Amino acid sequence: MREDSEMKVAFATQDLATANAHFGWARHIMVYEVTPDAFTHVKTYNFAGNLQEDGDEDKLIPKLKAVKDCAILYVAAIGASGAARVVAQKVHPLKVKESEPIVKLLEKLQAVLGGTPPPWLRKAMQKGQERVLDFEED
16 A cells, blocks of 8 residues: 555535535534545544524634545535635545445545546645655656
8 A cells, every 4th residue: 555545535414424514514524534445534523503604704614624634525515615715725625416425435435546546636645745846857
């Protein structure tokens, strides 16, 4: 297993089992460490209050802190402001087409990590690593 194939991913969830929540409205954000061989639950962040209140940008602050070390954030939906702030942290938001079990999404991600990840995922996997540019010719 290559070290660079290890990453943290987050899931916006209402029920702790499926990726089924709008980022701003999520009651929970679950964070996992994922490699091609395994995934491990790292932490669950819980949120209370009136989460469906539009225009309340402050509700995003604790959620942004929860996902800051992640490479990918799975959501059912995300507003433009939330998406911009997530992307600014170099986190790649991914919308799920329907409520998908978190375990199934983790298994799919493992399979991709074990193969040849697409360019956007390779870039996401480099989160937190120092970029080394080598311009010397052979």
